[in-house]
Amino acid sequence: DTEVTQTPKHLVMGMTNKKSLKCEQHMGHRAMYWYKQKAKKPPELMFVYSYEKLSINESVPSRFSPECPNSSLLNLHLHALQPEDSALYLCASSQRDRVRLGSGANVLTFGAGSRLTVL
Amino acid sequence: GENVEQHPSTLSVQEGDSAVIKCTYSDSASNYFPWYKQELGKRPQLIIDIRSNVGEKKDQRIAVTLNKTAKHFSLHITETQPEDSAVYFCAASLEYGNKLVFGAGTILRVKS
Numbered sequence: 001d002t003e004v005t006q007t008p009k010h011l012v013m014g015m016t017n018k019k020s021l022k023c024e025q026h027m028g029h030r031a032m033y034w035y036k037q038k039a040k041k042p043p044e045l046m047f048v049y050s051y052e053k054l055s056i057n058e059s060v061p062s063r064f065s066p067e068c069p070n071s072s073l074l075n076l077h078l079h080a081l082q083p084e085d086s087a088l089y090l091c092a093s094s095q096r097d098r099v100r101l102g103s104g105a106n107v108l109t110f111g112a113g114s115r116l117t118v119l
Numbered sequence: 120g121e122n123v124e125q126h127p128s129t130l131s132v133q134e135g136d137s138a139v140i141k142c143t144y145s146d147s148a149s150n151y152f153p154w155y156k157q158e159l160g161k162r163p164q165l166i167i168d169i170r171s172n173v174g175e176k177k178d179q180r181i182a183v184t185l186n187k188t189a190k191h192f193s194l195h196i197t198e199t200q201p202e203d204s205a206v207y208f209c210a211a212s213l214e215y216g217n218k219l220v221f222g223a224g225t226i227l228r229v230k231s
Contacts, residue, residue, distance in 0.1 A: 031217060042208050042221035043163065056218060090162065094217060106151065106217045110162040 002027060004111035006091050012117045015081060021114045023074040023091030032074040033108065034066060035090040043090055049074060050096075081118045088113045121146040123211050125222025132199050134231045142209035142222050143191040149211040152185060152192045153219070158205045166207075167194070199229045 004025045013019050023032065031050050035043035048056035049068040063085075065077040074091055091111040122145040132138050144152075153168035169176045169183045169192065176183050180199075185192040196203055209222040 033217075040224075042224050044221075045218060048217065096217075106212075107153070107165060107168065108217075108219065110164070112162045 002109070004091055004093055004109050006089075006111035006114050008114055009112065010115050010117075012119065013078065013081065014119050015083075017081075018077070018079045020078065021076040021089055021091075021116070023076075023111055024072055025093045025109070026072055027093065027095075027109070028071075029093035029095050029109075030071060031094045031096055031106075032068060033092040033094075034074070034076055035092060035110075037088040037090055037113070039087075047076075078116070081116075083118050086116055086118045088115050121149055121211055121218075121220040123209060123220050123222040125209050125225055127225060128223065129226045129228070131228045131230060134199060134201060134229055136199055138194075138196045138199050138203070138227055138229075140194045140207055140209070140225045140227070141191060142193070142211075143189075144211040144220075145190070146211070146213075147187075147190060149213055151212050152183070153210050154183060154194050155208045155210065155221075156205045157208065157224075163208060196227075199227075201229050201231050203227060204229045 007022045033048050034046040037043045045058050046060045047066045052068045063080045067075040090113045092108040094106050094108050125142045150171035154166050155163035156166045157163045167178050167181050167183050169185050180197045182195045206224045206226050208224050210219045212219045
């Protein structure tokens, strides 16, 4: 299995709802990432998990809450979102997040994304 | 922090011609430079990457060059085909921490 799987593919939610995005990989990767991508813009890093521990939080609002239950799963819990949070949320993984130059273990594999619409 | 600028924002070429996309980065400590291709509604996919210990890398019709002194790197696609049409993103990071910063993207259109 060489894929990163994200569910759901599409999600519509109101500003008072609580929902979760899920990401799964079975490549043995120990680093997992959440990116946010607005239309016609590049992906922006939100969170990095390394060995199931949060290693980078790019000053993301607390209405986004990441969780890494085990080395294969990454969740993003959503609560009290705003319409401007509507975007494509991309999960990615890599073998490691801290590597020697040239080892290749930091190459990202992206999932297909979850397209979120906040009404 | 790192800042990556990418040019041009759109590029139209005739099938069979070459396409060149250029990026500059600000942090001289960055040492990893991948290029991603994203087709409409699809995930970004790595097409080629280069590390700071080499100056050029080639994979069939795709090549990347890196000038560390000038802090810029470029993607070259030769013999373009309609299926090369997509958005291309450059990125830069330190391999330690793997915090990729992306350029704004280039929309490449290959006309047949």
